[in-house]
């Protein structure tokens with residue numbers, strides 16, 4: 001590594017420490033890797049969880065950011081030079097490749113990850129990143145950098161969760177919480193033929209969910225969310241509830257809204273815990289499951305869905321890297337509709 005090659009990066013220094021914009025060494029493409037000049041980096045709620053210490057993976061200092069779009073600027077040994085200039089979105093997991101989960105393509109639950117960009121390894125709040133060539137997936141030209149950013153986590157997480165839920169056409173799907181993942185889920189569930197009920201406290205988010213395919217909306221500020229869902233579904237309850245919030249009240253309402261053979265899929269989380277009486281699961285044959293991240297195949301599918309316009313991603317605003325704190329504050333307090341995207 002040549003020390004004169006420096007770049008800017010937003011670094012995490014451990015729980016309860018402020019994130020800091022710093023000069024760090026610019027990475028280079030090792031054998032099998034591509035060097036990506038970052039063009040857009042989406043801001044995900046996960047970054048707030050790092051800030052508060054709710055998520056603490058023990059790696060610090062580290063560059064944040066896992067929704068990464070850029071252009072291949074150089075390639076390492078063994079990678080075709082044809083890839084130079086390609087615009088890409090990155091898959092943020094790098095599994096061990098040997099365990100039973102990796103063999104099945106489920107790198108997101110690999111117990112021996114070699115890298116997880118923005119979680120365990122330096123991520124995308126920076127000017128450059130080097131990743132294995134297979135982690136860089138080509139983007140269609142008509143999807144802008146900022147629009148493509150939330151494919152990396154928001155859309156892929158939605159694709160993965162819908163797959164785990166085995167969501168089928170004609171089913172009632174509740175999307176509880178309309179952030180980046182929620183907006184993707186509304187559109188994906190609709191595209192799969194499900195009937196979508198969107199739940200949020202923010203009228204503007206519900207309007208957006210309606211415009212993107214939700215058949216019904218429920219404003220959670222009015223209370224009685226589960227009752228309202230029972231009413232909409234003619235008493236049967238939801239077949240799938242995607243829980244994208246994970247607060248005590250939302251988890252309770254989500255569970256109460258579940259119908260027979262219903263699947264409650266946790267995606268979002270907070271400090272709050274959740275309890276459910278097994279009799280509900282037993283007599284209604286319900287399932288409670290969690291969904292984390294996505295497979296590389298999910299990312300390829302997400303790129304295809306956005307490329308074909310089946311899923312639209314929304315950009316709330318774009319900010320230069322130096323203004324990351326404004327972005328984090330807006331994410332925490334401003335209730336943005338769509339992604340806040342850093343542009344290094």
Ligand SMILES: [Zn+2]
Nearest residue numbers: 044046153154
């Ligand atoms: Zn994320």
Ligand SMILES: [Zn+2]
Nearest residue numbers: 096099102110
């Ligand atoms: Zn593995």
